[in-house]
Amino acid sequence: MPISIDGNLFSLSTQDTLYQMQVDEYGILNHLWYGPKTGMSMSYLNQYPEISFSGSLADTGTRRDYSLNDRPLEYAEGGMTDYRTPALRIVHPDGSSALDLRYAGYEVLNHKPGIAHLPASFDRSLQTPTLKITLKDALYPIFVHLYYNAFEKENVIARSVEIENNTDHILSLDKFSSLCLDLPDGDLEVLHFHGRHAMERLKERLPLGFGTFRFESRRGNSSHQHNPAVILAAPHTDESHGACYGACLLYSGCYQVEVQKDQLEQIRLVMGLEESTFHWKLKPQATFHSPEALLSYSNQGFEKLSHQFHDMFREHVIRSTFVHRPRPVLINNWEATYFDFNGQKLIEIADSAKECGIDLFVLDDGWFGNRNSDTESLGDWHVNEEKLGMPLADLSKAIHDRQMQFGLWIEPEMVSEDSDLFRTHPEWVLWIPGRYPSRSRHQLVLDLGNPEVVEYLYQTFSKLIRENSVDYIKWDMNRSISDFYSSYLPEQRQGELAHRYMLGVYELADRLTTEFPEVLFEGCAGGGGRFDGGMLYYFPQYWCSDNTDAHCRTQIQYGTSFFYPISSVGSHVSAVPNHQTGRVTSLKTRGTVAMAGTFGYELDLTLLSPEQREEVRQQVQTYKTLQPLIFDGDYYRLSDPFDHDLAAWSFVSKDGLQILVQSVIYEQKPNVRFPRIQLRGLKRDVWYKQLDTGNVYTGAALMDGGLLLDLPQGTDSSQTLQFVRMDQEETSE
Structure with missing residues (x-):
C-alpha cells in the first residue's frame, strides 16, 4: 500500500522511494525521511543534543535538547522557536503572527480529490489514496490540512496544503507554501532554470552555502526569467549516477522557491506563492487551498528523475485527450x-x-x-x-x-489602448488610480480576477x-503584469489580485478546453x-x-x-x-x-x-x-550543449524495441577525430540493428563504446539514427 500508518508514524511508499513523518511527544509533526526504501522507521535519526540559542516550546519544561529551530519539520509555521524560513505566515487582528501547529488527526481518502479552481494531478483510475494530516493551532481554531498522494509507478509525491479559519475574525494570510521539505544533508547543490525572453530555462548549478538561495516571479506569470521547478543534488550527481530531489509547482502565477542551509548544515526547501504579491483576507469559516507541488527522488541521476516527471505529467497532470493521440504537424x-x-x-x-x-x-x-x-x-x-x-x-x-x-x-x-474594448470597458483593465498605466508591447492587461x-x-x-x-x-x-490594482476588488483585498488573476485564467482555460x-x-x-x-x-x-x-x-x-x-x-x-x-x-x-x-x-x-x-x-x-x-518514449540527454559544441539526445521506447538518436554539431574544426556519443537505457546483452546501415551492436557496445558521428560539413551538421532491438533468433542467424 502506498500509505502506511503505524501509531504516530506515517509512511508513503512508491515503487522505489519512502517518505516518512512522525508525531513526537509534543504533537509536532516531524519529517523523518525522503529517499530510498529502508524497510523500517527512520525515527532513530531524529535525535539532537542541546544547541545553544535554540529556544524551547513552553510545554517542554526545563528540557534544553528540544527546539523547533533544530528539528526537521513537516510544515514550518514560524513565529515560535523556529528561526528558519517559514512555509506559512498569518497576521492576527492583534498584530501577532505566531502559529503553534500541533497534530490533530488524520484521514485516508480512497481517491485523490481535485483542488477547487486550481490545476492538480489526478488518477484516472481513481485508485490513488490521499493522506490528509490535520494540524491545529494551540490557541485558536485554525487548522492546517496537509494533503499527500503517492504515485507509485512514477515515484512522485503530490503535496498541497489547505488552511481553515474557524475563528470569529479575519486572518491576514501573508505567506502560504505548497510544500516544506527539511533534509538532514547540507552537502547539496541546487539546479535551477533561469533565462529571459527567447532564451528560457537555462540550467545553472550552484553549491548551497549557508543562508538562503531564493528565486521567484513577481510578474503575474511564472515568467521567462525563472521556472517554478528546482533540483537538489549530491555534488557528483550526473545523468545516470547520484542522488537528487526534484520539486515542481503546478502554478502559473507569482511564486517563490527558497532553499535554506541552516547552522547545522540542514536544508529546508520551501515552495509556494510569492509573498510580496500575496496578501489574502481569510474570512471566518473560510478555507484557502495552495497550489499543488510535485516531489520526486532519484538515486540514479538526473535522467531517472526526468523520466519520473515526464511520466507523471503524461499520465497524471496533462488532462487533454491529445496526450497520447497523434498530433498534427x-x-x-x-x-x-x-x-x-x-x-x-x-x-x-x-x-x-x-x-x-x-x-x-x-x-x-x-x-x-x-x-x-x-x-x-x-x-x-x-x-x-x-x-x-x-x-x-x-x-x-x-x-x-x-x-x-x-x-x-x-x-x-x-487589450490595446487603441481598441473598442478598452474604450467601452476601461474599468476592466489593471490600472493604478491616479497613475499612467505601464505598457509592454503597447498592451494593457485585462482584469481576469473580475468574473x-x-x-x-x-x-x-x-x-x-x-x-x-x-x-x-x-x-x-x-x-x-506590473500594475497590480483592480477596480473590481475593494481596497483591503488588493493583495489578492495576483492569485485571483490566475484563478480567472484557469477558469477560462477550464471552460474552453x-x-x-x-x-x-x-x-x-x-x-x-x-x-x-x-x-x-x-x-x-x-x-x-x-x-x-x-x-x-x-x-x-x-x-x-x-x-x-x-x-x-x-x-x-x-x-x-x-x-x-x-x-x-x-x-x-x-x-x-x-x-x-x-x-x-x-x-x-x-x-x-x-x-x-x-x-x-x-x-x-x-x-x-x-x-x-x-512522445511516449524515455528521453535521454546524451550531451550538455552548454559544455560542448555538440547537442545529442535519444528516445528509447518503453518496450525497448526502438531507439532514436539525434545530434547536432555546431562548429567545424580541422584535424579532429570523429565525435563520439554513448547511448543509455539499452539492455547490455541485447543486439541492436542500425536501420540505415544494417550494422549490429550489443547494448553494452553502444553504451560503453558509443557511436561515431559524422564530421560536420560547414557551420552545422545533424544526424538522425534509428535502431531496432533484435530478437535472439535474428541474432543467431
Missing part, C-alpha cells in the same frame, strides 16, 4: 507574413503545406479588428473581413476543403471557435514565459520559446527536458537567416532539432525551391512515423 503564417497578408496569400501557403503532407494551418496575429500592427485593436475579436477578403468561416472552409485542419491565434488576457471579464472572454471565444470550425487554438500572453475537448490548445506567453505544470494541465503542448534558432533551441529544449515531457514542447522549423539571431543553419538541422517536440513550420513554404519542399515533405513523413516514440 502544423504550419504557422507568423514568420511568413507577420501582419501583411490576405486570405489568398494564406491559402497559397496552405496549398504548399498540403503538398508537403502538413496537417494543420494556423492563422496567427492580425486577423481581427483593425490589427495591422502590435499597437492597435487587441481585444476587438471581430473578424477583419476586408483584410482577409472573405469571412473567417470561408477561410476555414477553404482549409478544410484541402483536408487540412484550421487553427487560430488569440491573446485573451490583453465579468472572464464571462465575456468565454462567450467571445467559444462563439468564435464554434462559428468558424476551429480545430486548434494558440493562446498567447505577450506581457508581464472542457467545452471543446477535440480542439487542440497550445499555450504561449511570448514563447516560453508561462511554460509550467499549471498550464500543461489545460494545454497538452506549449510554445517552448520565440527563439526558433536551431542552435539556441537545443539549449532551451535541454533545460526544458529536466521536468517537462517532450510531447509538451512546441518546436518548429523557421526561416533562415533566423529572425531572432540572424544565424543560417541547414534545413536538415532545423528539422532535426524541431523533431524533439510537437513539430511544425514557421516560414513561407511558397518561397522554397522544389528541392527544399521535397525535403520538408520527407521531414514531415519521418516525423509522423517517429512521433509515438518521441
Whole structure:
C-alpha cells in the first residue's frame, strides 16, 4: 500500500522511494525521511543534543535538547522557536503572527480529490489514496490540512496544503507554501532554470552555502526569467549516477522557491506563492487551498528523475485527450507574413503545406479588428473581413476543403489602448488610480480576477471557435503584469489580485478546453514565459520559446527536458537567416532539432525551391512515423550543449524495441577525430540493428563504446539514427 500508518508514524511508499513523518511527544509533526526504501522507521535519526540559542516550546519544561529551530519539520509555521524560513505566515487582528501547529488527526481518502479552481494531478483510475494530516493551532481554531498522494509507478509525491479559519475574525494570510521539505544533508547543490525572453530555462548549478538561495516571479506569470521547478543534488550527481530531489509547482502565477542551509548544515526547501504579491483576507469559516507541488527522488541521476516527471505529467497532470493521440504537424503564417497578408496569400501557403503532407494551418496575429500592427485593436475579436477578403468561416472552409485542419491565434488576457474594448470597458483593465498605466508591447492587461471579464472572454471565444470550425487554438500572453490594482476588488483585498488573476485564467482555460475537448490548445506567453505544470494541465503542448534558432533551441529544449515531457514542447522549423539571431543553419538541422517536440513550420513554404519542399515533405513523413516514440518514449540527454559544441539526445521506447538518436554539431574544426556519443537505457546483452546501415551492436557496445558521428560539413551538421532491438533468433542467424 502506498500509505502506511503505524501509531504516530506515517509512511508513503512508491515503487522505489519512502517518505516518512512522525508525531513526537509534543504533537509536532516531524519529517523523518525522503529517499530510498529502508524497510523500517527512520525515527532513530531524529535525535539532537542541546544547541545553544535554540529556544524551547513552553510545554517542554526545563528540557534544553528540544527546539523547533533544530528539528526537521513537516510544515514550518514560524513565529515560535523556529528561526528558519517559514512555509506559512498569518497576521492576527492583534498584530501577532505566531502559529503553534500541533497534530490533530488524520484521514485516508480512497481517491485523490481535485483542488477547487486550481490545476492538480489526478488518477484516472481513481485508485490513488490521499493522506490528509490535520494540524491545529494551540490557541485558536485554525487548522492546517496537509494533503499527500503517492504515485507509485512514477515515484512522485503530490503535496498541497489547505488552511481553515474557524475563528470569529479575519486572518491576514501573508505567506502560504505548497510544500516544506527539511533534509538532514547540507552537502547539496541546487539546479535551477533561469533565462529571459527567447532564451528560457537555462540550467545553472550552484553549491548551497549557508543562508538562503531564493528565486521567484513577481510578474503575474511564472515568467521567462525563472521556472517554478528546482533540483537538489549530491555534488557528483550526473545523468545516470547520484542522488537528487526534484520539486515542481503546478502554478502559473507569482511564486517563490527558497532553499535554506541552516547552522547545522540542514536544508529546508520551501515552495509556494510569492509573498510580496500575496496578501489574502481569510474570512471566518473560510478555507484557502495552495497550489499543488510535485516531489520526486532519484538515486540514479538526473535522467531517472526526468523520466519520473515526464511520466507523471503524461499520465497524471496533462488532462487533454491529445496526450497520447497523434498530433498534427502544423504550419504557422507568423514568420511568413507577420501582419501583411490576405486570405489568398494564406491559402497559397496552405496549398504548399498540403503538398508537403502538413496537417494543420494556423492563422496567427492580425486577423481581427483593425490589427495591422502590435499597437492597435487587441481585444476587438471581430473578424477583419476586408483584410482577409472573405469571412473567417470561408477561410476555414477553404482549409478544410484541402483536408487540412484550421487553427487560430488569440491573446485573451490583453487589450490595446487603441481598441473598442478598452474604450467601452476601461474599468476592466489593471490600472493604478491616479497613475499612467505601464505598457509592454503597447498592451494593457485585462482584469481576469473580475468574473465579468472572464464571462465575456468565454462567450467571445467559444462563439468564435464554434462559428468558424476551429480545430486548434494558440493562446498567447505577450506581457508581464506590473500594475497590480483592480477596480473590481475593494481596497483591503488588493493583495489578492495576483492569485485571483490566475484563478480567472484557469477558469477560462477550464471552460474552453472542457467545452471543446477535440480542439487542440497550445499555450504561449511570448514563447516560453508561462511554460509550467499549471498550464500543461489545460494545454497538452506549449510554445517552448520565440527563439526558433536551431542552435539556441537545443539549449532551451535541454533545460526544458529536466521536468517537462517532450510531447509538451512546441518546436518548429523557421526561416533562415533566423529572425531572432540572424544565424543560417541547414534545413536538415532545423528539422532535426524541431523533431524533439510537437513539430511544425514557421516560414513561407511558397518561397522554397522544389528541392527544399521535397525535403520538408520527407521531414514531415519521418516525423509522423517517429512521433509515438518521441512522445511516449524515455528521453535521454546524451550531451550538455552548454559544455560542448555538440547537442545529442535519444528516445528509447518503453518496450525497448526502438531507439532514436539525434545530434547536432555546431562548429567545424580541422584535424579532429570523429565525435563520439554513448547511448543509455539499452539492455547490455541485447543486439541492436542500425536501420540505415544494417550494422549490429550489443547494448553494452553502444553504451560503453558509443557511436561515431559524422564530421560536420560547414557551420552545422545533424544526424538522425534509428535502431531496432533484435530478437535472439535474428541474432543467431
